Amino acid sequence: MELLDVVLLARIQFAFTIAFHIIFPGLSIGLAAYLAVLEGLWLKTGKSVYLATFKYWLKIFSIIFGMGVVSGVVMSYQIGTNWSVFSDKTGPVLGPLMGYEVLSAFFLEAGFLGVMLFGMNKVGKGLHFFATLMVSIGTLMSAFWILSVNSWMQTPTGYAINEVGQFIVADWFEVIFNPSFPYRLAHMTTAAFLSTAFLVGGVGAWHLFKARKKGERNEVARLMFSMAMWMAALVAPLQLLIGDLHGLNTLEHQPAKVAAMEGNYQTQKGAPLYLFGLPNSETGTVDYAIKIPKAASLILTHDPDGELIGLDQFPKDEWPNVPIVFWSFRIMLAIGMGMIAIGLWSLYLRARKKLYDSPMLLRVAIAFAPSGIIATLAGWFVTEVGRQPYTVYGLLKTADSVSPLDAPAVATSLLAFMMVYFIVFGAGVWYTMRLMSKRPSQVIEVDDDSETTVFLSNRVASKSDGTTDGKKREGDQ
């Protein structure tokens, strides 16, 4: 019984620290790419609106990236502190992949981050752009390796087991490019881009909304909003397609996870799609269900009468937690559909040249600012909780992966992590939001030596800039 408690505590601690962590690198991937695009457009066109937008998001990026770094260092040690048996057994397979992540990604990001954040006046424009690109490439390389690791835990291939019970590598290519990896990589990277797009779009919408009330025109906010809405229109539908392919891949390799996602307890032909319901693993039914007949079979087998494997095909002690997987999946899907709808709506308004003029769309975009982050977390819960009760799917149980720890030690450290994370990252999110609430500057400095001012707005005089920005600036230096 005590061992069970340790497993549960270790899981909660790991889930807590990684759920916090994933938000930051997820946004870092998107923001670094966004910043690289902005700086590239600035260098190409020379239009200062790109530079102003770049500088606006650079400060936000530096806070988010910093939080990603410190919460990420925790992760690299948590695997050993909480899951030492897992570490010993999977180290020969997963360790080198993480080693490659450190060598090809972390150093690249960290090495060029200083130049990117502080070096604008120290190196030439070209070199600075190069630094931004390297940081962006670093974030993507990091995603590549860590998602390969994660995918191998879901769909392990290319391994053998040695005499002391460790997984060893039979084929590196099969380990890295394991069956679920391409889908997970595409799905997660796209999720990172969409999360960032909706955050940027929400912030842009907020400032457009405020500018509207004052009868102003804010070019920076327009740029943010317009770029974000292009992403919503083009990338959100793409994400649905990638997600669908990812789901089919999961059906092939982890049918129990898909059964939990669909709330499908009984193997059946023409399985329904539940729009709402409370999965009840005791009775093996979905209570209070609202369902579309045969839709799940149609989506997953492309045949309304196709047979879907239910949880009844698996021993009950190998079921994941069905309600968590079921509901996380629905949250993710609903947000995704909302994103697609916003994208279509924006296309319609854009075609009528009224993209910036619909208070309704602006309001919805503001509400959707954190939607990508929520969807990402929900998606992670689907895939990680859906992997249970295994750490290495089908091969190594979570209960057999845990460190030989005492429950009080894990409980104490869990409490400490919770307190520190809520204080530190709570403050960090607050400071980030404060930066995002600051109106994008209308006036920017262009040259290193001469502080030429450029007015971006048509109607706004610099006096309004002085009043709003001047007040805010007291709070930060």
Added chain:
Amino acid sequence: MIDSMTIASSGIDFAMIWAGLIAFAVLAYIILDGFDLGIGILFPFIKSKTDQETAMNSVAPIWDGNETWLVLGGGGLFAVFPLAYAVIMPALYMPIILMLLGLIFRGVAFEFHWRTKNSQDWWDRGFFLGSLVATLCQGIALGALVQGITVADRAYAGGWWDWLTPFSITTGIALAVGYVLLGAAWLNMKTTGELQKQSVQFAKIAAWLTLFFIGIISLWMVFIEQQYLHRWFDAPNVYYLMVVPVAVVFCGFKLLYGLHRGRETSPFMYAIGLFVLSYIGILISFYPNLVPPSITIWQAAAPDDSLKFLLVGAAALLPIIIGYTSYAYWVFRGKVKANEAYH
């Protein structure tokens, strides 16, 4: 003790190469983040607020890269010595968790300091305490490792407080003193005016204390474990290994001399010299163990396939990493002036 079969079968001793690379990564971390953390510990003792901010800015563009060596140390251990990783992490559970929490407060302070006026003092305190706690924990972890870790059946088999002893506390304090020396010597090199003057004072005190602790711990170590005693004092080792303490005395002398003569760069270099020598001393004591007293480098190593696969990448990427890291240092070369950061 050495598993000679492994060596014979492959021809090249990949485990030994990796032990060298991990040792290099850890040393790089100790030196590079050492001066960052030292500055964090010195932070509240720096007199003016402007000087405090200058000190912080002197490492703001590079601290993240410096901390990455710690991730390479941890991640590398997981990759190439998974057994050592799996044993050390639970054995040093508490100091490692505390170190991580300390590093969180230290790391975010670089940003948060500039984002608020009202609670700036709190993040400054976090910067100091985070640096201090992380440093003490690293020193304690090192001391606990030197004392040895109880292992049974490929897992940690000791108690929850094994890491806390008079010896490990001493190594914790010693590391804090050493990091302060590095931090003060860095500030002496990178700053001017009042801050530089103050740094020289800090460095002088820290230099004497560091030498004192190096002496105490070196003597204490040989009584902890028979292996350390024999390694250092059996003939003929004693004649060769005499080089190490002699070099320590030389570096200590040059360090103090440089500080008294107002040199700017050489004290930092000789402070690093002291760290390198102490580190070499520990490596000499440990060999051939990775986790004293019972797990050797070869026992802890992952299969050769894994070692080879990552070695290809390390051989290709480490020179590049060192190249662009040096470039980043070069971009921010010279004296740091007040209010120069982007904030």
